Amino acid sequence: xxxxxxxxxxxxxxxxxxxxxxxxxxxxxxxxxxxxxxxxxxxxxxxxxxxxxxxxxxxxxxxxxxxxxxxxxxxxxxxxxxxxxxxxxxxxxxxxxxxxxxxxxxxxxxxxxxxxxxxxxxxxxxxxxxxxxxxxxxxxxxxxxxxxxxxxxxxxxxxxxxxxxxxxxxxxxxxxxxxxxxxxxxxxxxxxxxxxxxxxxxxxxxxxxxxxxxxxxxxxxxxxxxxxxxxxxxxxxxxxxxxx
Amino acid sequence: xxxxxxxxxxxxxxxxxxxxxxxxxxxxxxxxxxxxxxxxxxxxxxxxxxxxxxxxxxxxxxxxxxxxxxxxxxxxxxxxxxxxxxxxxxxxxxxxxxxxxxxxxxxxxxxxxxxxxxxxxxxxxxxxxxxxxxxxxxxxxxxxxxxxxxxxxxxxxxxxxxxxxxxxxxxxxxxxxxxxxxxxxxxxxxxxxxxxxxxxxxxxxxxxxxxxxxxxxxxxxxxxxxxxxxxxxxxxxxxxxxxxxxxxxxxxxxxxxxxxxxxxxxxxxxxxxxxxxxxxxxxxxxxxxxxxxxxxxxxxxxxxxxxxxxxxxxxxxxxxxxxxxxxxxxxxxxxxxxxxxxx
Numbered sequence: 001x002x003x004x005x006x007x008x009x010x011x012x013x014x015x016x017x018x019x020x021x022x023x024x025x026x027x028x029x030x031x032x033x034x035x036x037x038x039x040x041x042x043x044x045x046x047x048x049x050x051x052x053x054x055x056x057x058x059x060x061x062x063x064x065x066x067x068x069x070x071x072x073x074x075x076x077x078x079x080x081x082x083x084x085x086x087x088x089x090x091x092x093x094x095x096x097x098x099x100x101x102x103x104x105x106x107x108x109x110x111x112x113x114x115x116x117x118x119x120x121x122x123x124x125x126x127x128x129x130x131x132x133x134x135x136x137x138x139x140x141x142x143x144x145x146x147x148x149x150x151x152x153x154x155x156x157x158x159x160x161x162x163x164x165x166x167x168x169x170x171x172x173x174x175x176x177x178x179x180x181x182x183x184x185x186x187x188x189x190x191x192x193x194x195x196x197x198x199x200x201x202x203x204x205x206x207x208x209x210x211x212x213x214x215x216x217x218x219x220x221x222x223x224x225x226x227x228x229x230x231x232x233x234x235x236x237x238x239x240x241x242x243x244x
Numbered sequence: 245x246x247x248x249x250x251x252x253x254x255x256x257x258x259x260x261x262x263x264x265x266x267x268x269x270x271x272x273x274x275x276x277x278x279x280x281x282x283x284x285x286x287x288x289x290x291x292x293x294x295x296x297x298x299x300x301x302x303x304x305x306x307x308x309x310x311x312x313x314x315x316x317x318x319x320x321x322x323x324x325x326x327x328x329x330x331x332x333x334x335x336x337x338x339x340x341x342x343x344x345x346x347x348x349x350x351x352x353x354x355x356x357x358x359x360x361x362x363x364x365x366x367x368x369x370x371x372x373x374x375x376x377x378x379x380x381x382x383x384x385x386x387x388x389x390x391x392x393x394x395x396x397x398x399x400x401x402x403x404x405x406x407x408x409x410x411x412x413x414x415x416x417x418x419x420x421x422x423x424x425x426x427x428x429x430x431x432x433x434x435x436x437x438x439x440x441x442x443x444x445x446x447x448x449x450x451x452x453x454x455x456x457x458x459x460x461x462x463x464x465x466x467x468x469x470x471x472x473x474x475x476x477x478x479x480x481x482x483x484x485x486x487x488x489x490x491x492x493x494x495x496x497x498x499x500x501x502x503x504x505x506x507x508x509x510x511x512x513x514x515x516x517x518x519x520x521x522x523x524x525x526x527x528x529x530x531x532x533x534x535x536x537x538x539x540x541x542x543x544x545x546x547x548x549x550x551x552x553x554x555x556x557x558x559x560x561x562x563x564x565x566x567x568x569x570x571x572x573x574x575x576x577x578x579x580x581x582x583x584x585x586x587x
Contacts, residue, residue, distance in 0.1 A: 086559065092559070092573065092574070103573070107563070108564050
């Protein structure tokens with residue numbers, strides 16, 4: 001199961017109301033795209049689902065697989081199956097990529113150590129699939145990675161951790177066309193009944209490679225329109241102005 | 245006969261008004277009945293002996309063994325007393341390719357003073373790791389590391405200490421570098437209690453260089469006051485000072501780092517970075533200072549006292565790591581620039 005339900009979500013940041021009654025339902029195995037002009041609350045929604053403490057939930061509920069996670073802490077949500085690929089992944093040079101992913105898998109496994117050899121084998125396979133050089137496993141987490149490398153590394157983490165719900169916050173920003181195709185390949189490889197996804201994006205180009213089941217448009221802290229993949233193509237031609 | 249002096253009569257070096265309450269510390273005196281032992285790889289001894297050098301015990305010797313820094317009255321007086329510890333001599337043109345590792349066990353029950361003397365001949369190099377284990381019940385330790393590096397020589401000295409008991413320690417490092425000589429002082433005293441430190445490298449001649457890397461964890465009730473100074477007294481000299489500490493609960497750590505560039509030391513390059521990470525109510529201060537009396541130099545410093553980065557913590561938590569594990573990763577990450585020097 002990989003179902004997310006959001007009901008009447010109202011969220012403030014530093015006292016300013018950003019989300020003003022968001023309702024959203026993502027069913028098992030669905031990939032949704034969330035679009036909208038800058039500053040309308042897309043990243044706020046992403047961070048709020050993940051549980052970033054800077055975002056204060058004033059009202060509403062977030063339910064993952066029939067479990068209310070509204071009050072859960074960030075790490076508890078992650079262990080419940082939520083993954084956020086961040087717009088600006090943080091660098092932590094003191095832990096290697098491989099050790100970090102292994103530690104995250106151990107955390108998922110109730111703190112028990114996941115066997116190292118099968119882990120390394122899978123990591124090698126996934127890195128090869130995403131065309132990430134072998135030595136990146138031993139490099140510091142995101143340390144001195146380019147913007148594109150960081151995004152690819154987010155997808156690597158997603159593929160290793162196998163979340164129930166992945167939120168990809170502008171995973172396509174700053175990617176060249178080859179990197180975009182690789183990232184899209186990683187997302188498509190995750191498709192299945194036990195994986196659902198919310199992709200935040202500004203552009204149709206990602207959606208050419210990852211065809212969404214549902215497209216939402218957010219404006220002024222609310223989802224104002226929902227449609228199929230054709231909605232994104234229409235927005236590409238007409239912009240957001242005609243939706244007001 | 246132990247010759248004593250009273251350190252309250254001699255001022256502990258202080259810079260720019262930073263006072264480390266040195267009157268709370270008493271420099272100890274060597275006593276020949278003190279219990280201590282040391283271990284060294286015999287093959288290394290053979291190599292050093294074969295090259296014409298030695299590693300030997302100082303036991304109650306006095307006299308002009310060390311060349312203490314002229315402005316530190318504590319070390320000057322120390323070298324007028326009987327010495328206990330080790331003396332290492334590496335003759336000219338000797339390259340010791342393996343790391344020299346000496347483990348010292350302190351089993352004393354009374355206050356103890358230990359001296360490590362290092363003499364490097366011209367164009368000789370030594371990588372020396374010195375581990376000190378505090379096994380005794382003593383409450384006071386004075387440790388003096390003194391080195392003289394001849395032209396073209398290089399010393400990498402790493403000190404790692406560990407103690408299960410509370411100890412009041414005074415640590416003095418004092419290294420002098422001649423032309424094109426380079427010294428790295430890497431110090432990680434994992435000792436609980438109080439620590440007063442004065443670490444100096446004197447760059448006496450052209451082309452010499454020095455680096456001080458100091459790290460410690462401040463455990464509850466610990467007090468640490470450490471000042472590190474590298475003095476450039478010749479042209480084209482190079483220095484780096486890196487100090488890092490993570491403070492828990494009510495520990496307190498104060499760092500002062502000084503890059504001193506004397507008149508005539510043109511082309512000097514001095515840089516320093518002192519950072520403290522505080523956990524809970526711990527307090528710390530960092531005082532970076534550049535004292536420059538020359539125009540044509542490069543010098544810089546960075547300093548911070550802060551908690552862990554909230555964004556980094558959030559990122560780690562977002563992958564399911566518990567708060568405890570995530571914070572430990574950030575602590576290790578913070579200390580990594582110093583810890584990697586220890587390895």
